[in-house]
Every structure is written in C-alpha cells, then in structure tokens.
Amino acid sequence: MENLKYNQEANGCGGSSTPSKKKDIAVPLELHACMGLNACKGHDRYGDNDCAGSGYCSTQVHYCHTMNNCRGQGGCGLYGDTEEQCTPGANDCAWQGSCGTPIPAERFVTQGKNKGRSVWQIARKLFENRMNDANRNVKEAPFAYGPPIKWLENNGRSESCGYSGHKNCAFIVNPEDRAKAQAKHSKEFSEESHRLLDDSMKNCGCKD
Amino acid sequence: MEGTLFKLVDEVTPSNLKQAMQQAIEIEIATIPVYLYTYYSITRVPDQGAIEKQIFTDFKAIQQSGKTDDELQKMAAALALDIMVFANKAGALIMSVAVEEMLHMSLSSNIKNALGNYGGLPELVGKTPKVWPAYLPGHQPPFPINRAKLTLDQLYTFLLIESPLPVQPDLTRGRAAISYDTIGDYYQKIIDCIRDNLTDRDFNPDAPQLINSKFYSQNNVDTIYYDKQHKPKFGNEDDSGGLVHVWGVDSAIHAMDEIVEQGEGASKIMDGHKIVGDHLTPDGKVVCPLDFDPLSYDDPSKGELSHFDKFLEIYCTIHRKNHELNNFLGTTSFDFSTYFVKDLPTNPSTTDYPENIQKVCTLNNAIYTYLFVMAEGCYKKKGHTQFEIFMFGIHKTMIWLLNVISESMADITYKDPATGTEKCVSATFEDYDFCVSEASPKDQIIALAEIAMKADNSVINQGILDIIHDLPDVAL
Incomplete structure (x- = not known):
C-alpha cells in the first residue's frame, strides 16, 4: 500500500504533493467523510486499504453545510453552530452536517471554545472512540493530522466554501519562502490542535 | 415603508x-x-x-x-x-x-x-x-x-x-x-x-x-x-x-x-x-x-x-x-x-445592465427575495417544517446561491456602448415581484435560472440549478 505518512511539505498553498496513481473504487463499500474514518478493510476511496482507520480520503463528497445526504457524512468547521462543529463525520441525519467533505488537515473550527483548532483531529477522535466501543482495532491514518489541502487538490478533490482565503498559508510573495513558512504554520497548527485535543473533546462534551 | x-x-x-x-x-x-x-x-x-x-x-x-x-x-x-x-x-x-x-x-x-x-x-x-x-x-x-x-x-x-x-x-x-x-x-x-x-x-x-x-x-x-x-x-x-x-x-x-x-x-x-x-x-x-x-x-x-x-x-x-x-x-x-476595492456603480438598477447580465441579476434578486419569503414562512410554521425551511432553504440560499452569484457578479464587466468604457457590475438586491405569475416562487426561480443559464453559463450553471431544485417550496 502506498504510504505517504505525514509530510509537512505537502501541506498547502505553496507546497508540493504527489498525486496518487490509484483509481477510485467503482462502488464504495462505506460512505464516510474523510481519510482515516473508514470502518473496515477496503472501505476507502480506492478500496484497497487494509484496516479500519487507514483509508485514503472520503468516499462521498459534498461542498458545504446542510448538503450531506446521510448520517455521519457531514464535515465540520467553517459553518454551523458549536454543537454541529463538534460532530465532524458523526452527524445524526441527512443535511445536518456542518460543512463539506473531505475534511482537509488545515480546516479549523469557527464556533465555540474550540475555535481555531483542527476539525479533522476531532473527527478522527470521534471515529476512534466509536471503533473502541465496537472493540475494533484502528490503524494510523495515512496522514497523522488529516489530508492536506494540496494533497486533496492533487488527487481530484478540493477545499470547500468561503471567500476569506486559504486556510493555512503565508503572506509571502516568493513561492519557496511561502511554502516553507506555510509548512511551519501547518506544523504548528496541527501540533497545537493535537496538544489541545483532550480539551477540545471535553469542550464538545459540555453544553454551554 | x-x-x-x-x-x-x-x-x-x-x-x-x-x-x-x-x-x-x-x-x-x-x-x-x-x-x-x-x-x-x-x-x-x-x-x-x-x-x-x-x-x-x-x-x-x-x-x-x-x-x-x-x-x-x-x-x-x-x-x-x-x-x-x-x-x-x-x-x-x-x-x-x-x-x-x-x-x-x-x-x-x-x-x-x-x-x-x-x-x-x-x-x-x-x-x-x-x-x-x-x-x-x-x-x-x-x-x-x-x-x-x-x-x-x-x-x-x-x-x-x-x-x-x-x-x-x-x-x-x-x-x-x-x-x-x-x-x-x-x-x-x-x-x-x-x-x-x-x-x-x-x-x-x-x-x-x-x-x-x-x-x-x-x-x-x-x-x-x-x-x-x-x-x-x-x-x-x-x-x-x-x-x-x-x-x-x-x-x-x-x-x-x-x-x-x-x-x-x-x-x-x-x-x-x-x-x-x-x-x-x-x-x-x-x-x-x-x-x-x-x-x-x-x-x-x-x-x-x-x-x-x-x-x-x-x-x-x-x-x-x-x-x-x-x-x-x-x-x-x-x-x-x-x-482591493472594485469600482462598482452606485445605486444601480437591473435595467442599467446589458440584457444577458439583467437575466443573471433578475435571478439573483428573486433568490434574495425568496430568502424573505422563506423567513416569513418560518413565522407561520413550527417544528420540523420550520427547521427544514431554515436549514435547507435559508442556509443553502444564503451560502450557495446569493453569496456565490453576488461574488461572481462583482467580477463581471461590460463595455458601455455610450462611452466605450469598461463598467463593473454588482448584485442590486432589489425585491423581485413574485406576484407577476401564478406559479410558486420556487418554480419562478427555476424558470429564471434556466433563462439566466442560457444567457451566461459562466455564472449560472447546472450546479446552481440543482441547488435551486433542492430548495423547499414556500408559498407567498
């Protein structure tokens, strides 16, 4: 299996990334919201992942808030209230998902105490908890902190909505310097979100 | 008033x-x-x-x-x-x-x-x-x-x-x-x-x-x-x-x-x-x-x-x-x-624009007005019906119709035949009169979208039409 692991240089506006040569599975075995959120072997976008949680990318795509067709298919972040933004990939019903799928590593929560923190990491934690309740083992995701926007773009997917600009970039004109600064931002954002993940989950458990 | x-x-x-x-x-x-x-x-x-x-x-x-x-x-x-x-x-x-x-x-x-x-x-x-x-x-x-x-x-x-x-x-x-x-x-x-x-x-x-x-x-x-x-x-x-x-x-x-x-x-x-x-x-x-x-x-x-x-x-x-x-x-x-500021006109009317842009603008005005139709609908219905009107009607219309079309319109220019100069266009946010037809507001918007798509499919495309078809049907 192709194993990209976490590659900071692949993250974002100026970075590089390698397009996958694989083809999408004709009929997905499970419809889920993003990389690392597949419940079984062969349930990812390409149909050849070997375990729960190790799949590449989402098997269903929609662009924004309220556009998911079923339970568990909503992304999160960017739109929606505090409660909705606490259930990425785990919404109750069609059209009740907050934001689009897949969920890029750079996407952040825009509402509530988790504002500015990673959406994908909350989605992955919810997924791991669900698998744990079902006594299932979960493998690492191909990217430790979720699929970078650049990787998604190079593999036929795009970031979702909004007009406020790139979620994780740098205001530098020189492309090489911008890519380096962006990779540094991305690393800091992902690691900070990871450090605060327990707190983020606690925040989601509170109704305030 | x-x-x-x-x-x-x-x-x-x-x-x-x-x-x-x-x-x-x-x-x-x-x-x-x-x-x-x-x-x-x-x-x-x-x-x-x-x-x-x-x-x-x-x-x-x-x-x-x-x-x-x-x-x-x-x-x-x-x-x-x-x-x-x-x-x-x-x-x-x-x-x-x-x-x-x-x-x-x-x-x-x-x-x-x-x-x-x-x-x-x-x-x-x-x-x-x-x-x-x-x-x-x-x-x-x-x-x-x-x-x-x-x-x-x-x-x-x-x-x-x-x-x-x-x-x-x-x-x-x-x-x-x-x-x-x-x-x-x-x-x-x-x-x-x-x-x-x-x-x-x-x-x-x-x-x-x-x-x-x-x-x-x-x-x-x-x-x-x-x-x-x-x-x-x-x-x-x-x-x-x-x-x-x-x-x-x-x-x-x-x-x-x-x-x-x-x-x-x-x-x-x-x-x-x-x-x-x-x-x-x-x-x-x-x-x-x-x-x-x-x-x-x-x-x-x-x-x-x-x-x-x-x-x-x-x-x-x-x-x-x-x-x-x-x-x-x-x-x-x-x-x-x-x-970073576009040279948009002041207080434009739809009729100020060339015919093909008018069709896009008219559609956008109908969508803008439909937001108020749906909002009024939320004060007539409670429970699930209200929820569906708001979440699947108002949210979608705001984010994926009005916002997308208005952003696109602000990038359109046309040559003024009188002066030969390039002029900018903007959404006009005028109320559309749904009373001009006996069809429901939603059906009128679908018809306007089909007309607008023929006039300018770079702004009004099948994706927008699909979203309009998905909207709840709320009467005046």
Missing part, C-alpha cells in the same frame, strides 16, 4: 406597538442590502505579488518626494502585505455586521410575532427599500443611504446608521439637515412602552419564532480573516448574543438590548445620559480613537467591537494609512483602497 411611525406620532404606545415593531423590522432590513453591497465591492484575497508590482509602478509614477527605487520597493512590499490583511479584515468585519443585522431582523420578528394582540406576523417580503438613495424608516430628518462600494464616504454613512449618539443637524456634509434619534433610542421607546403597559400575559410564547440554536452562528468562514502571521481572527465572539425566545416582557427587552448593544456598543447610563465615545463631530469629521475603550465592545469578554466601532476601525485604518502614504510620496490624493 409607507409613512413612517415618526411622521405620524412621536412615541410608542400600545395602540401603535404593532406598527412600531414592523418599523423596527424594516429598519433592520434596510441595512442588509447596503452592507452586503459594500461587502461585495471588496476583493478579500488579492494577488499579493501582482499588487506589490502595481503599487511599485504607481509609486514611481506619482511620487513627489524623491524616494529611491529601493525605498519605494520596500514600501510597496509593506503596503501589499498590509492590504492582504486589511482587505480580508474589512470584508470579514462588514460580513460579521451583516450577519448580526439578519439576527436583528429575526429578533424583532420574534418580538412582533410573540406580541399577541399587540403584534402579529412579521412582514418581510417586499420591505427592501425600493428607491435609492434610501432612508432609514423613522429617522427624522432622514439622511441618504446608498448601495455603494467601500469608500470613506460610504463608511461615514455606516457610522451615521449605527451611531450611539444623536447626530447633530449640521453633521451631514451638505446633505439634508439631520436631527434624528439613534436606533438605540428608537428601541428604548418600544422597551418603555412594553415595560409600562404590558405584562407577560400579553405575550404568546407559543407563536412560531426563530429560536433553534442551529439557526444562528456568530461566525462562519466569511466572518474570519488572517493576521500577518496568517493566524485566523474572528469577526464575532460567541458571547455577543444570539436568538432569543420571546415569551414575556423581560425576554422582549433582552432581545432589544442585544440589538442595541451589538449595533452601538455596551451602554452605561450616568445621570440619565448614555455614556459612549463621541467620534462624530458637528462639522462632519470623524475622531479616530487611539484605542477602543471597553464601551466599544458588545460582549462580556470584550472581544467583539460593536457595529459602530467596527466601521470606525475600518474608516480610521483607511484614513490613517492614506495619510501616511501621502506623506511618504509627497502626494495628496493617493488612496490605497483602490488596490
């Missing part, structure tokens, strides 16, 4: 409370197309490299101060960086205000629908000003409000709208004399009337209201911007207020206090007078603060400026930056906002 309250009477009483609440709703509605129009004039994410080059070229051409190329290049790079942050910030702040104006329309509508015999169904459709310049219903004497691009003059109008203090008669820069109460004072008249004359028993808390927490979020992707380190900043704060279930006197007053505080800032009454910063001088100048004091914020954590202070911050940033740049260049009229 035909004949405003203050032209008829000066105070709010139980006998005109229903009319007063409707006027409050129309005050809120009047601001929405104005703020949206200016918002869409901003290029929030310019090409940093391209504007840096253009700024340097322009600096070389106009400077009167003998600066070297190195000095000019350094300043051009710094200005381009400033623009990357400020253009996005100005857009985020204006959108954050527009979001709260929609909240205010909902809060006032909640109050009106809960007022039982003293209120009734809010009237939202067809209440956008029909003639421009427009005037806030009830302000006497009125001051003109334009749908216009972002400029200091436009921001000055925004400051007049949101001013926490009465504006002096000679503050209108040659416009009609103004001696008007603030929006806060207007709501205070309603509060006094309700507090003095009504009890909780006069309210009908079971009348449909917009109260579900999923209906309102203080922030979304378009109310954020990024600082120079590209860290996200949020235009609104979570604790600045949201939807309020109006069930009696106290909750109605709470809803109105929220509207006033978000617009004008935290209030502090001392010796019977509201204590606020006085930033508008009688001779029409704006006094820019060195920093914002606690009263400029509308939330307990002091993280969100009021509408007035958000506009003041944008105004003062442009004013100060232009002053600094003109000093540097030895010029008097350099305006850095030209690098």
Whole structure:
C-alpha cells in the first residue's frame, strides 16, 4: 500500500504533493467523510486499504453545510453552530452536517471554545472512540493530522466554501519562502490542535 | 415603508406597538442590502505579488518626494502585505455586521410575532427599500443611504446608521439637515412602552419564532480573516448574543438590548445620559480613537467591537494609512483602497445592465427575495417544517446561491456602448415581484435560472440549478 505518512511539505498553498496513481473504487463499500474514518478493510476511496482507520480520503463528497445526504457524512468547521462543529463525520441525519467533505488537515473550527483548532483531529477522535466501543482495532491514518489541502487538490478533490482565503498559508510573495513558512504554520497548527485535543473533546462534551 | 411611525406620532404606545415593531423590522432590513453591497465591492484575497508590482509602478509614477527605487520597493512590499490583511479584515468585519443585522431582523420578528394582540406576523417580503438613495424608516430628518462600494464616504454613512449618539443637524456634509434619534433610542421607546403597559400575559410564547440554536452562528468562514502571521481572527465572539425566545416582557427587552448593544456598543447610563465615545463631530469629521475603550465592545469578554466601532476601525485604518502614504510620496490624493476595492456603480438598477447580465441579476434578486419569503414562512410554521425551511432553504440560499452569484457578479464587466468604457457590475438586491405569475416562487426561480443559464453559463450553471431544485417550496 502506498504510504505517504505525514509530510509537512505537502501541506498547502505553496507546497508540493504527489498525486496518487490509484483509481477510485467503482462502488464504495462505506460512505464516510474523510481519510482515516473508514470502518473496515477496503472501505476507502480506492478500496484497497487494509484496516479500519487507514483509508485514503472520503468516499462521498459534498461542498458545504446542510448538503450531506446521510448520517455521519457531514464535515465540520467553517459553518454551523458549536454543537454541529463538534460532530465532524458523526452527524445524526441527512443535511445536518456542518460543512463539506473531505475534511482537509488545515480546516479549523469557527464556533465555540474550540475555535481555531483542527476539525479533522476531532473527527478522527470521534471515529476512534466509536471503533473502541465496537472493540475494533484502528490503524494510523495515512496522514497523522488529516489530508492536506494540496494533497486533496492533487488527487481530484478540493477545499470547500468561503471567500476569506486559504486556510493555512503565508503572506509571502516568493513561492519557496511561502511554502516553507506555510509548512511551519501547518506544523504548528496541527501540533497545537493535537496538544489541545483532550480539551477540545471535553469542550464538545459540555453544553454551554 | 409607507409613512413612517415618526411622521405620524412621536412615541410608542400600545395602540401603535404593532406598527412600531414592523418599523423596527424594516429598519433592520434596510441595512442588509447596503452592507452586503459594500461587502461585495471588496476583493478579500488579492494577488499579493501582482499588487506589490502595481503599487511599485504607481509609486514611481506619482511620487513627489524623491524616494529611491529601493525605498519605494520596500514600501510597496509593506503596503501589499498590509492590504492582504486589511482587505480580508474589512470584508470579514462588514460580513460579521451583516450577519448580526439578519439576527436583528429575526429578533424583532420574534418580538412582533410573540406580541399577541399587540403584534402579529412579521412582514418581510417586499420591505427592501425600493428607491435609492434610501432612508432609514423613522429617522427624522432622514439622511441618504446608498448601495455603494467601500469608500470613506460610504463608511461615514455606516457610522451615521449605527451611531450611539444623536447626530447633530449640521453633521451631514451638505446633505439634508439631520436631527434624528439613534436606533438605540428608537428601541428604548418600544422597551418603555412594553415595560409600562404590558405584562407577560400579553405575550404568546407559543407563536412560531426563530429560536433553534442551529439557526444562528456568530461566525462562519466569511466572518474570519488572517493576521500577518496568517493566524485566523474572528469577526464575532460567541458571547455577543444570539436568538432569543420571546415569551414575556423581560425576554422582549433582552432581545432589544442585544440589538442595541451589538449595533452601538455596551451602554452605561450616568445621570440619565448614555455614556459612549463621541467620534462624530458637528462639522462632519470623524475622531479616530487611539484605542477602543471597553464601551466599544458588545460582549462580556470584550472581544467583539460593536457595529459602530467596527466601521470606525475600518474608516480610521483607511484614513490613517492614506495619510501616511501621502506623506511618504509627497502626494495628496493617493488612496490605497483602490488596490482591493472594485469600482462598482452606485445605486444601480437591473435595467442599467446589458440584457444577458439583467437575466443573471433578475435571478439573483428573486433568490434574495425568496430568502424573505422563506423567513416569513418560518413565522407561520413550527417544528420540523420550520427547521427544514431554515436549514435547507435559508442556509443553502444564503451560502450557495446569493453569496456565490453576488461574488461572481462583482467580477463581471461590460463595455458601455455610450462611452466605450469598461463598467463593473454588482448584485442590486432589489425585491423581485413574485406576484407577476401564478406559479410558486420556487418554480419562478427555476424558470429564471434556466433563462439566466442560457444567457451566461459562466455564472449560472447546472450546479446552481440543482441547488435551486433542492430548495423547499414556500408559498407567498
């Protein structure tokens, strides 16, 4: 299996990334919201992942808030209230998902105490908890902190909505310097979100 | 509104409370197309490299101060960086205000629908000003409000709208004399009337209201911007207020206090007078603060400026930056906002545009009006039906129809046959008259979309048509 692991240089506006040569599975075995959120072997976008949680990318795509067709298919972040933004990939019903799928590593929560923190990491934690309740083992995701926007773009997917600009970039004109600064931002954002993940989950458990 | 309250009477009483609440709703509605129009004039994410080059070229051409190329290049790079942050910030702040104006329309509508015999169904459709310049219903004497691009003059109008203090008669820069109460004072008249004359028993808390927490979020992707380190900043704060279930006197007053505080800032009454910063001088100048004091914020954590202070911050940033740049260049009229503000027309009508653009504009106006149709529908239905109208109708229409088409329209240009010059286009936010046909509003929008798609499929495409087909069918 192709194993990209976490590659900071692949993250974002100026970075590089390698397009996958694989083809999408004709009929997905499970419809889920993003990389690392597949419940079984062969349930990812390409149909050849070997375990729960190790799949590449989402098997269903929609662009924004309220556009998911079923339970568990909503992304999160960017739109929606505090409660909705606490259930990425785990919404109750069609059209009740907050934001689009897949969920890029750079996407952040825009509402509530988790504002500015990673959406994908909350989605992955919810997924791991669900698998744990079902006594299932979960493998690492191909990217430790979720699929970078650049990787998604190079593999036929795009970031979702909004007009406020790139979620994780740098205001530098020189492309090489911008890519380096962006990779540094991305690393800091992902690691900070990871450090605060327990707190983020606690925040989601509170109704305030 | 035909004949405003203050032209008829000066105070709010139980006998005109229903009319007063409707006027409050129309005050809120009047601001929405104005703020949206200016918002869409901003290029929030310019090409940093391209504007840096253009700024340097322009600096070389106009400077009167003998600066070297190195000095000019350094300043051009710094200005381009400033623009990357400020253009996005100005857009985020204006959108954050527009979001709260929609909240205010909902809060006032909640109050009106809960007022039982003293209120009734809010009237939202067809209440956008029909003639421009427009005037806030009830302000006497009125001051003109334009749908216009972002400029200091436009921001000055925004400051007049949101001013926490009465504006002096000679503050209108040659416009009609103004001696008007603030929006806060207007709501205070309603509060006094309700507090003095009504009890909780006069309210009908079971009348449909917009109260579900999923209906309102203080922030979304378009109310954020990024600082120079590209860290996200949020235009609104979570604790600045949201939807309020109006069930009696106290909750109605709470809803109105929220509207006033978000617009004008935290209030502090001392010796019977509201204590606020006085930033508008009688001779029409704006006094820019060195920093914002606690009263400029509308939330307990002091993280969100009021509408007035958000506009003041944008105004003062442009004013100060232009002053600094003109000093540097030895010029008097350099305006850095030209690098991120589109040259949109002032107060355009659909009929001003060429025929193919008219079709897109007409569709956008029908979509804009349908938002109010659906909002009215939410005050006629409760429960799941209301939820579906709001979540799958209003949200989708705002985000994926009105926002997308209005953004696209602001990038369209056409050649004026009379002058041969390129002209910009903007969404016009005019109410569409669904009564021209017996078909449902949704069916009319589908028909208009098919026509618009034939006229310009670069803006209106199958994806937009599919979303329109998915909308709930809400009758007038």
